[in-house]
Structure formats: C-alpha cells, structure tokens
Amino acid sequence: MSESSQDVSLDSEAQMRARAERQVADARKLTRRRLFLVGSVVLIAVGFLLYKTLSSSITYFKTVDQALAARSTLKHSTFQLEGLVQSRSISYPSATSVDFVLMGTHGNEIVINNSGEPPELFRGNIPVVLVGHFVDGQTFVSDQILVKHSNSYIAAHPARVRAPNGSVH
C-alpha cells in the first residue's frame, strides 16, 4: 500500500470514529431528554394525586359528631358530612330536592336540605356522605348525596326456590 492511500485510510478511520462518538453523544443527549420528559410528566401526575390524597382523601368526611363539635371553625365552608339517614324524616319538597335528618352517635342530629336528585339507592336507615355546608347551627345544605355501602352481600330472596317447571316460589 502506498503512503498516500495509507493516509486516506487513516483519515477515514478517524472520521468514522469521530462520527460514531458524535452519534453516541447524540443518543445519550436524546435519552437524557426523554428521561427528563417522562420523569416530569410522571412527577406532575404523582404530585397532583399525592396532593389530592393529603388534602381530600385522608379526611374524606367528617361524621355528624365531628361536624357539630367543629361547627364554629367550619362556619360556611364546604366539606363532606357522613351519618345515618333517619327513616321517618325523609320528605320531598319538590321533584329535585329532599329533606331529612342525619344522625350521628350519642343522639346527635343535623337537619339536611339537599337540592338535586338523590341517587337511585337513597333511602332511610343507610349511611350517606353529603357534600355541602352549614347555614346555621343545625341545618346543612347539600348538593350531592353519596350512598355508602357496607361490605355485606345478602341475597335478595334467600328462601326463594325454582320449581322443576321453571316457576319461582
């Protein structure tokens, strides 16, 4: 091999090496950028959900007893109130509103004026969570009723049997 062709070959080898190094550096830069992007999106989403966990979820509701005890500090602020619906107290002043009494333990009670249609499963003697605020010492105005369920599942008609001809008794 002549001297000039050896020089050309060394030059192209050096160029290839430089190009490979540049490609590696670019790839690293792209990886860092992607990691930063993924990290930022995940951190924002996780941060938001952690904020909701700490601000709304840990104290998701106040019981009737807790709300009455904290009445002076709660004033007219909106919060979630939990208690048992007194069966005989339910009345419907209009098609889209319902009034009832919410019971706590130790005989504590709060009168509820709810505007908006109650959920399908709303009835007496069940626990509910209400979203609203106090208007005076004993009355709570809400615009959302959430029905709280127990973890028991009981068949609707446990004694019902099906006869061989398909009829149900």
Add this chain to the structure above:
Amino acid sequence: MSSVTLFPMSKVDRIQRALGFVALIGLLATVGFGLVWTPPDQFMGNLVRLIYIHPPLAWVGFIAYGMNFLTSLAYLWPRTRDLRWDQLAGASAEVGVLFTGLVLVTGSIWGRPAWGTWWTWDPLLTTTALLFVLYLGYLALRRVPDDPKLRARRSAIAALIAFIDVPVVYFAVLWWKSLHQAPTVLNPLTHKTYIHGSMAWTLLLGFVAFTATYAWMLMIRYRLGADEQQARVADVVLALHERQEEGR
C-alpha cells in the same frame, strides 16, 4: 432459545395452552354464574353482579405488581442478576396496568348508580389512581432506549419505589375514612367474610379465573418480549456481518 427465556419452550407451550383453557372456561363460568345463577343483592339489586369481576381485577393487579417487585429485586440482587428477570418484571407490570385500568373503569361504572357519582377523591380511589400513574410511568421509563443493563437497573429501582403504593391501596379503607366499602373477603380487621353462599362461590371463581388469565397473559407477553429481544440481537448480528462484508 433457552438462553433468552426462563423456561424450555415446549413446556411453556403446554403450560400456556392449559392456562389459556382454564382462563377461558373460568371467565365464561364467572360471567354465566354472575349474570344468571346468583341472586340479586337485598340492597343493591343487580348492581351486585359487578363484584364478581371488580375485586378479582384488583387482586390480579396486586399479584402483577408483587411479581414485578420480586423480579425487580431478583435483577438488583448481584447473585441473581439476569436480564430475563427484567423482562418478566416489564411483562408483569404491563398486565398489571391493564387490570388496574379495568378496576378504575368498572369501579366508576358501579359507582355512578350505587354511590351516585362516577368519581370521588376517596382514599382508595385516589391511591388506586396513583398506583395506575406510577406503573404507567414505570412502563414509560422502560420505553426510553438505553443500554439494556442500565435501563434494567433504572427500571428495577423505579419498580421498588412504585410498589410502596400497593400496601397503601390495600389498607386505605382501613386506615382512613372512606366511601368505599372494606374488603368483603380476607378482611384483615375482622377476618370474617360477609357474603351469601352462591355469591361467595362465584366471587371465588372470579378470583381463580382472573388469576389464570393473568398468568396466561404474562406468559404470552414474556415470550413476545423474548422474541423481540432475539430479533434485535439478530438485527445487530446481521448489521455487523454486513459491515464486515463492506470492509472486505
């Protein structure tokens, strides 16, 4: 092939087919019993039928993240470090994210008529959404191209961090006041089960069917990952060969 996958392929084929069969029969039986054979609930009526799939989906999510945690630990442990653990961890997280997504959707479908809302910032719902986002982030992290060993190490560390939320989700209804009901079976506070005969058996069937479905999906995803890796290696070998040919 055996150098890329954890098990010999012929055995995997048989196990995969058996699991697929069990999963299919189990799911069909769960749907049949859940919709036809079991009675409506005294309070919820026919809404109760969603419990035959919603808790099993959540359970499978926990199993998937548990598997992801253990295989990530196996990768990080120097004595057991192997890229196959990383592959299994990624496959399990993918299936887990799918099931957690379904938990959120089915919960929302049940919540609208049962609670009166599609969504609320209840502790269990919020921490479950957090779990979903954490593992989506984990999967996104896995998609960032890098040196396989570096990427596996980074992913394994992220998996250990994300797993912190799993016990938080499980205990959320017990630690904090919640709209969501406490567990009906395996309640760690009462150790009692509050569900009527045929409903309980159908729920149990749902757990078995969805667990088999998870195992089946995990195997398919893991094998697909192994095939992808083999194809990548083959591409690199081919490219090197072509370069060598050009150099001659």
